[in-house]
Amino acid sequence: MVATGGGLLRAQHVSGLHAVTRELAEMRASLLRAGDEARSVRLSVLTLVVACADRESAEQAAQVVERTAASHPTRAIVLVADPAGEPRIEADLSLSCSATRGEQICVELVRLEVGGETALHLRSVVSPLLLPDVPVHLWLAGSPPLNQALTPDSLELCERLVLDSDAYPDPAATLATLARAVRRIRSLPAVADLAWSRIRPWRELVGRAFDTPELRGFALGIEEVEVRCASAPPSAEARLFGGWITSRLRRAGSRVPAVTHLPGYGSGGELLGVTIRARRRDRIARVEIGGEGDRRTTSIAVEGGMRSVSSTWTVAVERPGLVELVGAQIEEQGGDPLYIAALLTAAEDPP
Amino acid sequence: MEVGTRAAVQANPLREGLRLERTPQPCALVIFGATGDLTKRKLVPAVYALAVQGLLPTGFTVVGAGRTPLTDDEFRSAMREAVERFGRFPVTDTQWAAFAEGIRYACVELDDPQGLAPLHTVLEEVDLERGTRGNRVYYLSIPPSGIATVTRRLGEAGMSRPPGPDGFVRLIVEKPFGRDLASARQLNEELHRYFDEAQIYRIDHYLGKETVQNLHVFRFANGIFEPVWNRQYIDHMQITVAESIGVEGRGAYYQESGALRDIVQNHIMQLVALVGMEAPANFSPETVRDEKVKLLRAIRPIHPDDATEMTVRGQYGPGWVEGEHVPGYREEPGVSPTSLRETFVAIKLDIDNWRWAGTPFYLRTGKRLPRRATEIAIQFRHVPHSPFRGQVATPSGTPAPGSIEPNLLVVRIQPDEGITLRFNAKVPGQAMRIRTVNMDFLYGSSFLTQSPEAYERLLLDCMLGDATLFAREDEVEEAWRLCTAILDGWRAHPPRVDEFPNYEAGTWGPQAAHDLLARDGRAWRRP
Numbered sequence: 001m002v003a004t005g006g007g008l009l010r011a012q013h014v015s016g017l018h019a020v021t022r023e024l025a026e027m028r029a030s031l032l033r034a035g036d037e038a039r040s041v042r043l044s045v046l047t048l049v050v051a052c053a054d055r056e057s058a059e060q061a062a063q064v065v066e067r068t069a070a071s072h073p074t075r076a077i078v079l080v081a082d083p084a085g086e087p088r089i090e091a092d093l094s095l096s097c098s099a100t101r102g103e104q105i106c107v108e109l110v111r112l113e114v115g116g117e118t119a120l121h122l123r124s125v126v127s128p129l130l131l132p133d134v135p136v137h138l139w140l141a142g143s144p145p146l147n148q149a150l151t152p153d154s155l156e157l158c159e160r161l162v163l164d165s166d167a168y169p170d171p172a173a174t175l176a177t178l179a180r181a182v183r184r185i186r187s188l189p190a191v192a193d194l195a196w197s198r199i200r201p202w203r204e205l206v207g208r209a210f211d212t213p214e215l216r217g218f219a220l221g222i223e224e225v226e227v228r229c230a231s232a233p234p235s236a237e238a239r240l241f242g243g244w245i246t247s248r249l250r251r252a253g254s255r256v257p258a259v260t261h262l263p264g265y266g267s268g269g270e271l272l273g274v275t276i277r278a279r280r281r282d283r284i285a286r287v288e289i290g291g292e293g294d295r296r297t298t299s300i301a302v303e304g305g306m307r308s309v310s311s312t313w314t315v316a317v318e319r320p321g322l323v324e325l326v327g328a329q330i331e332e333q334g335g336d337p338l339y340i341a342a343l344l345t346a347a348e349d350p351p
Numbered sequence: 352m353e354v355g356t357r358a359a360v361q362a363n364p365l366r367e368g369l370r371l372e373r374t375p376q377p378c379a380l381v382i383f384g385a386t387g388d389l390t391k392r393k394l395v396p397a398v399y400a401l402a403v404q405g406l407l408p409t410g411f412t413v414v415g416a417g418r419t420p421l422t423d424d425e426f427r428s429a430m431r432e433a434v435e436r437f438g439r440f441p442v443t444d445t446q447w448a449a450f451a452e453g454i455r456y457a458c459v460e461l462d463d464p465q466g467l468a469p470l471h472t473v474l475e476e477v478d479l480e481r482g483t484r485g486n487r488v489y490y491l492s493i494p495p496s497g498i499a500t501v502t503r504r505l506g507e508a509g510m511s512r513p514p515g516p517d518g519f520v521r522l523i524v525e526k527p528f529g530r531d532l533a534s535a536r537q538l539n540e541e542l543h544r545y546f547d548e549a550q551i552y553r554i555d556h557y558l559g560k561e562t563v564q565n566l567h568v569f570r571f572a573n574g575i576f577e578p579v580w581n582r583q584y585i586d587h588m589q590i591t592v593a594e595s596i597g598v599e600g601r602g603a604y605y606q607e608s609g610a611l612r613d614i615v616q617n618h619i620m621q622l623v624a625l626v627g628m629e630a631p632a633n634f635s636p637e638t639v640r641d642e643k644v645k646l647l648r649a650i651r652p653i654h655p656d657d658a659t660e661m662t663v664r665g666q667y668g669p670g671w672v673e674g675e676h677v678p679g680y681r682e683e684p685g686v687s688p689t690s691l692r693e694t695f696v697a698i699k700l701d702i703d704n705w706r707w708a709g710t711p712f713y714l715r716t717g718k719r720l721p722r723r724a725t726e727i728a729i730q731f732r733h734v735p736h737s738p739f740r741g742q743v744a745t746p747s748g749t750p751a752p753g754s755i756e757p758n759l760l761v762v763r764i765q766p767d768e769g770i771t772l773r774f775n776a777k778v779p780g781q782a783m784r785i786r787t788v789n790m791d792f793l794y795g796s797s798f799l800t801q802s803p804e805a806y807e808r809l810l811l812d813c814m815l816g817d818a819t820l821f822a823r824e825d826e827v828e829e830a831w832r833l834c835t836a837i838l839d840g841w842r843a844h845p846p847r848v849d850e851f852p853n854y855e856a857g858t859w860g861p862q863a864a865h866d867l868l869a870r871d872g873r874a875w876r877r878p
Contacts, residue, residue, distance in 0.1 A: 207365040207366045211363055217362065219363040245365065249364060315405060316445050316446050
């Protein structure tokens, strides 16, 4: 173990699981010994197990962990498994602390490479490294095979499964796999989908539009929804958005709207715009949300009846980066029933 | 009429599960006293923070109202400066531009019966341009003497009535709510001439603090505390609101108010109510406030003749606080050199109900104490018998060698918000030595997100029509009933001029405060 100054302890090329656990314990102990009365040391509030597809995504995940750590003290185990490789367990360990408001916030990062047959029994490798009592989140960074992650062996480990359904090449198949898991695996942990987190601002904008006095009562009369996203076939974001609207309206007992997906220009699978048509008695409302960069403009127009009204407003919306998305997920506990409903609806009726 | 959350979600199922299950209706927030300190330091920064978090309705507008003639742009740039200096979010040009569109200013003259006309005009323009539909929140950030005038002017101008069954006009009133029971009642009567009680939001920013709200959660969302939260297990309560600062140039104001009016009547009585109340059946405004009032009514009245027995007055002299030498209260600007005004109060309260009979609540507050701390300490009873040889169970809080101290639960409101449980543990070694250790929960380290400012929460609640965290008329009057009796007793038995100052700045108050507890075999803890 090497103390590198600036609140950082590091140990590299630690070989074997016993050596890894011993080294981790030693790091903690030396930190607590060095701690003074004035500054309380804050250790992890959860264990984050990161399953990575390859070294490159492990590198990226480690960077995200280091950046979220400032506000989420974590023990992170970043794992690359290579069943076809040489049999080995090798780890690079680091314990780094930063001071905020008279406290030291510490993150323990375990970068673990597992090769050979052991790579097929990752639970046995990860279990001894978990912190007692605190929750375990399993983050599938990049796109490690979903079928492997959705086995009882790995699911029993964790309380929460964090993934990005848009990270996989075929969003429709990914959502279908997830939906199948939700239906079939009784002990499935809470699923946190970063694609779902990314459409949250859109849900806010739509929810809010139908809260305006002009559109009060129209939400239950939504007939048509057009979703534009930056990919064809439609991304998981776009499908989840459609699934969300449909599932909410169905639950409220109103008719199921027709959801159409249109392609547009942009990066990744991000949502570009939404158009909604709703009817209330003899009046028809049209809600259009779109915009560029960090600005979204909502326009509403109501026609028919006594008089026509229209209005437009713009708000600033930031598209969160991976650090913010993962950071927000680490903070949450439990699942989101709205997501499950949106997922099941999106998967049952692929566009 | 307020629409319940469930009904709102039924009408708009797309709202469910989002951060706020209701968006406030578009409205105008009119701040009287717009050029004042509170507007700059707290109100506009809070509104900006709400805007950045996307929690405000579209069309939301801030209308500053004040005597100083200002243009909209002058007011906007003053507010931008204030937000940059006091806000918790950095100001970006894009966000400010959108926010500033919703800032207006109106010059008002309260002495003139027609003096609100410019405000009326601005509000009509705002309704037309920004769709606020006559919905208003009036924030009275003005000295108490002006409150009656503003409400009368609003009432006479027809500006106190809601625009229709779905709209609202609400009034936020800052403390002090009167200076004794009679004036509080008179103020309430004046407010009620033009506003219904449901329209009035009496703000006590303590109630908007996260840790104060957490008291409800701590008590009523945990199964293990409530069973011991009573006279059977609790020996006594100590509530401390300690300030290290002096009167900070507000000598003239303080000369009129004093610690009892400034802190006890509002903040401390609210804490007493929250820590002592029964569990409410639900978290609706009336249910919660009914329970608080029930507790306040159960406090045994202090007869004016007993006031000197049950309370202690203090005033600080010169001394050293936080490494600096500071003058005494009588040397502060605006303060008479023979002033008898109290800067420290300690009170013993008895609560006559089944839960608390025989468990006193000791309250204290003061200026120029050694450190800033607001805490509620729940001192449990000692163990009935010590099985450990040489280790005696001590009655309460007076640690001695070979003693087993009772458990203590401390709820820290500020600073370092958190909860500490003190319990006994064996000191490692051959002998049976017992020592207390602390188990700490630090609010800031379990939740590393920034807590919202109290004013953000309270302003938003008011726009949503949720009065849970605001003081109701009867709460204010019950608190005044107790404090007025004490004031009457003090007036009948004034201290001699040479009795004050009776504590040195930088100490925990006068000897009499320690004696108040020592008489009962107890001692103040050091926060």
